[in-house]
Amino acid sequence: MDHSTQVGIIQKLLEFNEQRTTDMAGQESEYFNPVTVYTDPERLSAELKQIWYRRPLSVGHVAEFPKAGDFKTVQVGKVPILVVRGKDDRIRAFVNVCRHRGTVLEERETGHANTFACPYHAWTYGADGALRHVPDDFGFPEVASDKGRFGLRELWSQVHAGFVYVQADGNAPERELVDWLDEVGKDLQDLGLAEYVALEPSTVRHPVNWKLPFDIFLENYHTKFTHRTTIYPVFLSNVGKFDSFGSHIRCVLPRREITELRHIDEAKWDLVEQSTLLYVVWPNTMIAVLPEHAAVWHVYPDGVDHSTMNFYALLARRLYEAEAEAEKWQKSLKVIQKVKREDAARFLSIQQGMNSGGNSALTFGRYEKAIAWFHQSIEEALADSEGDTPQEVPADAPTGTVAR
Ligand code: FES
Numbered sequence: 001m002d003h004s005t006q007v008g009i010i011q012k013l014l015e016f017n018e019q020r021t022t023d024m025a026g027q028e029s030e031y032f033n034p035v036t037v038y039t040d041p042e043r044l045s046a047e048l049k050q051i052w053y054r055r056p057l058s059v060g061h062v063a064e065f066p067k068a069g070d071f072k073t074v075q076v077g078k079v080p081i082l083v084v085r086g087k088d089d090r091i092r093a094f095v096n097v098c099r100h101r102g103t104v105l106e107e108r109e110t111g112h113a114n115t116f117a118c119p120y121h122a123w124t125y126g127a128d129g130a131l132r133h134v135p136d137d138f139g140f141p142e143v144a145s146d147k148g149r150f151g152l153r154e155l156w157s158q159v160h161a162g163f164v165y166v167q168a169d170g171n172a173p174e175r176e177l178v179d180w181l182d183e184v185g186k187d188l189q190d191l192g193l194a195e196y197v198a199l200e201p202s203t204v205r206h207p208v209n210w211k212l213p214f215d216i217f218l219e220n221y222h223t224k225f226t227h228r229t230t231i232y233p234v235f236l237s238n239v240g241k242f243d244s245f246g247s248h249i250r251c252v253l254p255r256r257e258i259t260e261l262r263h264i265d266e267a268k269w270d271l272v273e274q275s276t277l278l279y280v281v282w283p284n285t286m287i288a289v290l291p292e293h294a295a296v297w298h299v300y301p302d303g304v305d306h307s308t309m310n311f312y313a314l315l316a317r318r319l320y321e322a323e324a325e326a327e328k329w330q331k332s333l334k335v336i337q338k339v340k341r342e343d344a345a346r347f348l349s350i351q352q353g354m355n356s357g358g359n360s361a362l363t364f365g366r367y368e369k370a371i372a373w374f375h376q377s378i379e380e381a382l383a384d385s386e387g388d389t390p391q392e393v394p395a396d397a398p399t400g401t402v403a404r
């Protein structure tokens with residue numbers, strides 16, 4: 001983010017703080033989000049079709065794949081995906097399904113493998129997806145003579161600013177990632193996160209709709225109450241600056257000491273030093289950026305009332321390698337873990353509240369407008385008829401008859 005944009009945001013935050021206000025929606029009313037948005041299975045089917053299969057999804061960071069053969073698996077709706085770094089250093093994504101009779105190929109969440117052998121009959125694939133070995137291949141003369149046709153089905157994938165993006169539907173139109181990410185892509189690039197190391201990875205399945213963690217992430221109205229002893233002492237309460245770029249979101253939440261900048265030359269102002277930057281790389285990723293470290297969540301729906309949250313922290317290599325700094329950043333990661341638990345307690349509780357039928361809608365106030373934006377982007381995608389294109393059979397799909 002260029003310095004003049006940082007100064008503009010800081011000036012706005014100082015003004016909000018002095019006037020005891022924050023960034024608010026233009027319209028003079030709340031946004032009411034029907035509970036069915038979080039509880040209706042048909043709604044999830046529409047989201048999968050219109051959003052999850054058809055948009056670039058951030059599924060990881062290059063630091064999770066430092067060596068050839070390092071892999072990670074994710075599940076996007078019905079599509080199991082294997083992401084792996086090849087010997088040529090490229091990170092690729094494949095449908096994680098064996099081309100023989102369709103067993104899920106790699107069942108571990110992360111790991112390292114030079115080859116991927118199917119657990120059923122051991123058809124074996126390289127990290128580039130190529131079919132390498134078929135046991136007793138005299139039973140498969142066509143496959144044996146033309147293995148190139150039976151490699152893993154590759155999906156569109158790209159790396160940008162250190163994050164790996166995948167599109168789960170191989171037939172969906174490919175998007176230009178730089179255009180898709182807009183200013184958020186530029187910010188992530190400027191922050192230099194590509195060079196960071198990844199720490200404390202975890203994957204947790206929660207009994208909540210996938211959108212609830214985003215609702216919690218996108219406002220700091222709750223900081224004073226939910227995070228009373230963890231981050232409330234450090235951050236201004238319910239003061240923030242919201243910006244949207246396409247469907248993506250940036251919220252800036254200022255630290256208390258930002259008020260001291262009034263007495264410091266603007267040329268020395270640094271937004272990252274004085275705030276936490278929250279990004280939603282729509283639809284599935286949340287990134288909280290702090291000085292020299294970050295927290296990342298990739299969220300996936302797992303049924304209408306379950307979701308999988310894949311978390312990791314990112315740390316600047318300089319900090320990671322400086323022994324004298326270890327205590328400081330380890331303490332900060334501990335706070336992040338505690339805040340994560342505080343937030344998880346809330347979204348678990350909200351899903352219970354919704355399942356109870358007690359409310360027919362959730363109310364988002366004017367300063368919870370980032371949440372409203374997040375949901376409006378979903379509404380727009382659901383209304384987008386582009387998603388109605390029928391699935392095509394892949395051009396190289398084998399055909400044939402069974403001799404009797
Ligand atoms: S299903 Fe994979 S080897 Fe048979």
Ligand SMILES: [Fe+2]
Nearest residue numbers: 216226227343
């Ligand atoms: Fe929170």
